[in-house]
Amino acid sequence: MKLFFLKDHSLYKIFKTLEKLPNGKTVHISIDPEHAFFDNERWGKQIQELLQQRNIHAFFITKTEHSRRFFEKIWLPVIHQEKHKILKILNLVYLFFFNIRQFHLQAYTKKNYMFYMIFGFEIAFALIVLYFLYSLILPRTIIDIYPANQSENIIYNFRYYSEGNKEFLQQSKNLAIPYQTGFIDYKYTLSISVKNIKHIQNPSQWTIRVLNTTDKEYNLLKWTRFVTEDWLVFKSKDRFKLEPHSDAIIEIIASDQDEQGNVIWARGNIEKETTLYIKNLKESFFMKNIYAISMDQFSGWSILSEWIVTQKDIEALSGKLVSTVKQQKQNIIYQNFSLPGQIFLHFDDLIDMEVLSMDIENKAQEKVPYLKWAIVVRFYFAYIKQSDLLDQTKLYLQQRPSEKVKLVTIDKSSVVFFSNIKKDSLWAYIIPTKLTIIQWYDFQKDVNNILNTIKSSIVGMDKEKAKSMLLWFPEISSTNISVRPPWYTSVTKLKSRIKINIVQGK
Numbered sequence: 001m002k003l004f005f006l007k008d009h010s011l012y013k014i015f016k017t018l019e020k021l022p023n024g025k026t027v028h029i030s031i032d033p034e035h036a037f038f039d040n041e042r043w044g045k046q047i048q049e050l051l052q053q054r055n056i057h058a059f060f061i062t063k064t065e066h067s068r069r070f071f072e073k074i075w076l077p078v079i080h081q082e083k084h085k086i087l088k089i090l091n092l093v094y095l096f097f098f099n100i101r102q103f104h105l106q107a108y109t110k111k112n113y114m115f116y117m118i119f120g121f122e123i124a125f126a127l128i129v130l131y132f133l134y135s136l137i138l139p140r141t142i143i144d145i146y147p148a149n150q151s152e153n154i155i156y157n158f159r160y161y162s163e164g165n166k167e168f169l170q171q172s173k174n175l176a177i178p179y180q181t182g183f184i185d186y187k188y189t190l191s192i193s194v195k196n197i198k199h200i201q202n203p204s205q206w207t208i209r210v211l212n213t214t215d216k217e218y219n220l221l222k223w224t225r226f227v228t229e230d231w232l233v234f235k236s237k238d239r240f241k242l243e244p245h246s247d248a249i250i251e252i253i254a255s256d257q258d259e260q261g262n263v264i265w266a267r268g269n270i271e272k273e274t275t276l277y278i279k280n281l282k283e284s285f286f287m288k289n290i291y292a293i294s295m296d297q298f299s300g301w302s303i304l305s306e307w308i309v310t311q312k313d314i315e316a317l318s319g320k321l322v323s324t325v326k327q328q329k330q331n332i333i334y335q336n337f338s339l340p341g342q343i344f345l346h347f348d349d350l351i352d353m354e355v356l357s358m359d360i361e362n363k364a365q366e367k368v369p370y371l372k373w374a375i376v377v378r379f380y381f382a383y384i385k386q387s388d389l390l391d392q393t394k395l396y397l398q399q400r401p402s403e404k405v406k407l408v409t410i411d412k413s414s415v416v417f418f419s420n421i422k423k424d425s426l427w428a429y430i431i432p433t434k435l436t437i438i439q440w441y442d443f444q445k446d447v448n449n450i451l452n453t454i455k456s457s458i459v460g461m462d463k464e465k466a467k468s469m470l471l472w473f474p475e476i477s478s479t480n481i482s483v484r485p486p487w488y489t490s491v492t493k494l495k496s497r498i499k500i501n502i503v504q505g506k
Helices: 011-019 041-053 065-073 085-098 100-110 113-137 166-171 194-201 311-327 329-336 386-398 450-458 463-470
Strands: 002-005 026-031 057-062 078-080 140-147 150-162 176-193 205-212 218-220 225-228 233-236 240-242 246-254 275-278 290-294 342-345 352-360 370-385 405-417 429-441 476-484 498-502
Touching (some): 002 011, 011 041, 041 065, 057 065, 065 078, 150 405, 176 386, 311 352, 311 370, 370 386, 386 429, 463 476
Antiparallel strands (some): 150 429, 225 233, 233 246, 352 370
């Protein structure tokens, strides 16, 4: 025989039921673990006395550790049947889907945390179903917009001051960037023939006639470069002026090397009526409207040499060696500049050179065809932190805010320093600096009302046509349109059901 007592059964009912059992009866008794019976050990002892008086053989069915320990403590026989947690969950799932009435009865009867959890789950499930039905009735369109990048050049006369110039920091109101100084040691070696030294000392030179066939007047500087058709290079010794449709007679002197870097030597003795053009003048070098003619054969240089090193040769070579290194100082520093995150300021005003040593392997009066020379110099130069320049550029943009666009990034590789450098009254260098900034249309402010225009234009439109229309906006790089439920192919007809996301970083 089996007896079941639920949570809401009274203690009176439990005892009266047991008193009605016949003497000597065997029975299995199950009491709900959450019944008040288990709150007081006295009730257990009373049942024990009652069972002994009636000679009833009772076995108590327990499903929790608490109820099992309760009966074992008063020496009542127990049959423990606690279910595995997974089986409990599976049983609840089964009842929920296939016997919902029993499920609710069991949950309501226990009224524990499981009851409230299930009740909340059912409410959430009902809301999800309602939302799904709402979506079926009113479709939703989601538009992802990727803004188009726009580049713009920023040019500003930044002040570059020595990091230790405290007076500048106290008085200047301009955007400024501190520079630091460093140095590198550089060794340059040269092996040169005695013939070439003679050429350096006595280069070919003569007169030429320069003709201007244009309507424009030209004022040309000293050392203006002329080149022949076989790339020999000559330089004017003085300034000269070319009137429109006129000519001028000037003197030129041969350079050390031709356009390919080869020593000119005796090739500088060009023939009479050789044609020359001005290298850096478009109207001459490319258009051939200005040209020069050698008036006689050049004969200022001779290939004859005694192959004897003189003191004059040594002096000429040492001067040439220093001047060559000095002319190449910017390139030398740039090629050897290896400070990460720093920018070299390649201006002559910020570069100093010191000769540390100069050694020659040959002496005067030696009969050798070549001289070998080595020079070690130290270059002092200035450089800035790239981060300082970028910070000042951002400050420049903050002082000039735009209602239409927002800054994305600054192109770190776009830094250009213009050559017209000068000093201000506080001994800082004014260097016009150009940088390229990347920005895009500020959709958050949307001063052009683009988002509202988009929603109004694509209502009810086919999804692919709507995407094509969006790409006509120059402010948009790319876009993606999704409609829910997914079987819809057109944008919803309600503007309120269109959502636009601005996606950054694509």
